[in-house]
Amino acid sequence: MGMAASDSQFHVLAVDDSLIDRKLIERLLKTSSYIVTTVDSGSKALEFLGWHEDDRRNTDETSVSPQNHQEVEVNLVITDYCMPEMTGYDLLKKIKESSSLRNIPVVIMSSENVPSRINRCLEEGAEEFFLKPVRLSDVNKLKPHLMKGKKQEIHESTPPQSQPSQLPTPQSSPPQSQLQQPPQPQEQQQQPSQSSNNKRKGMDEGLSSPDRTRPRYNGLTMVSN
Amino acid sequence: MELNRLQRSFLEYTAALFREGFLDSQFSQLYQLQDESNPEFVVEVVSLFFDDSERLINDLSRALDQTNVDFKKIDAHVHQLKGSSSSIGAQRVKNSCVSFRNFCEVQNIEGCLSCLQQVQQEYLLIKNKLEALFQLEKQIVAAGGAINTVEWML
Numbered sequence: 001m002g003m004a005a006s007d008s009q010f011h012v013l014a015v016d017d018s019l020i021d022r023k024l025i026e027r028l029l030k031t032s033s034y035i036v037t038t039v040d041s042g043s044k045a046l047e048f049l050g051w052h053e054d055d056r057r058n059t060d061e062t063s064v065s066p067q068n069h070q071e072v073e074v075n076l077v078i079t080d081y082c083m084p085e086m087t088g089y090d091l092l093k094k095i096k097e098s099s100s101l102r103n104i105p106v107v108i109m110s111s112e113n114v115p116s117r118i119n120r121c122l123e124e125g126a127e128e129f130f131l132k133p134v135r136l137s138d139v140n141k142l143k144p145h146l147m148k149g150k151k152q153e154i155h156e157s158t159p160p161q162s163q164p165s166q167l168p169t170p171q172s173s174p175p176q177s178q179l180q181q182p183p184q185p186q187e188q189q190q191q192p193s194q195s196s197n198n199k200r201k202g203m204d205e206g207l208s209s210p211d212r213t214r215p216r217y218n219g220l221t222m223v224s225n
Numbered sequence: 226m227e228l229n230r231l232q233r234s235f236l237e238y239t240a241a242l243f244r245e246g247f248l249d250s251q252f253s254q255l256y257q258l259q260d261e262s263n264p265e266f267v268v269e270v271v272s273l274f275f276d277d278s279e280r281l282i283n284d285l286s287r288a289l290d291q292t293n294v295d296f297k298k299i300d301a302h303v304h305q306l307k308g309s310s311s312s313i314g315a316q317r318v319k320n321s322c323v324s325f326r327n328f329c330e331v332q333n334i335e336g337c338l339s340c341l342q343q344v345q346q347e348y349l350l351i352k353n354k355l356e357a358l359f360q361l362e363k364q365i366v367a368a369g370g371a372i373n374t375v376e377w378m379l
Contacts, residue, residue: 020273020309027258027266082304111308133251133312136258 010146011035015045015079015091025078028139042086046094049074049101074104075146081110089121096125105145109134228368235361235372247351252314253377271355274313278348281306285341299337300329317347
């Protein structure tokens with residue numbers, strides 16, 4: 001892979017209305033060597049992420065304003081569920097509905113173990129659901145999600161590389177009729193999930209489909225596909 | 226030797242707090258987050274908890290004193306208190322919050338008032354104990370030692 005990714009420092013945005021919990025999660029994340037920003041509400045989180053009202057997935061406008069430009073790169077959002085005004089679920093939804101933010105992995109934390117709540121969040125695209133109080137062992141689970149997020153950025157900014165694969169050795173077919181087989185480009189992403197409604201795998205599907213490409217990696221500041 | 230005595234007191238004191246259910250394993254997790262770059266982390270978080278709790282308990286007293294009691298608001302306060310006590314490992318405070326929320330749900334004023342009293346008691350208890358613990362820590366550090374939390378096998 002040609003892209004020299006700086007995967008040494010991940011930036012996590014932590015959202016929680018409780019000061020104590022913000023302090024805790026900040027320490028937990030910093031202990032794991034992440035760069036941390038904490039905010040106390042969903043709306044502040046969206047502001048930080050550079051979210052805009054009309055920043056929806058299937059937008060078709062060709063404005064020249066850098067509306068979808070994410071000001072600061074965030075590699076993961078970890079948010080409390082129970083917050084006044086905007087819950088963690090609401091925030092999750094807005095992120096997943098945003099064309100510029102939808103690839104950011106989101107993790108939900110909650111003090112309450114409510115299976116329907118957990119399922120709802122996972123269905124909406126949350127990577128994990130942590131029960132509070134969050135521990136170091138939970139934070140250790142974030143790494144793969146962060147790596148996945150970084151990997152996707154790399155894939156979106158470089159064309160898919162063709163992996164050299166062995167040409168099939170001709171068996172019994174005569175050389176003249178043997179078709180020249182170009183090396184098969186290896187699928188970089190996992191198999192697309194059966195149901196396109198499976199939001200859980202939302203990040204994995206459609207990497208090659210142009211309308212999912214994050215604007216800032218087009219080389220342009222806006223998206224129009 | 227003074228330092229040894231102090232360190233032993235520290236261990237015995239914390240062991241008792243765990244054993245008697247005042248603290249749970251989350252409290253020891255806090256110490257795992259404390260290091261040379263954040264040497265006061267535990268004291269800082271616990272201080273936040275004290276401030277938060279006092280504010281919430283006051284709010285709760287006021288809310289329960291109203292002619293028309295707003296149980297939703299009370300529940301929100303208790304939920305917050307439950308959260309912060311859980312975050313620092315103050316188990317008895319947390320548990321008293323659980324009972325409190327149950328009474329809120331059925332809108333039982335007497336039950337709520339009794340729970341508030343219990344929450345207040347538990348809070349004062351843990352506050353005293355943690356302050357004593359931190360005093361002990363200070364003495365240990367002053368005597369040239371460091372606190373040992375490795376033996377908190379939970």
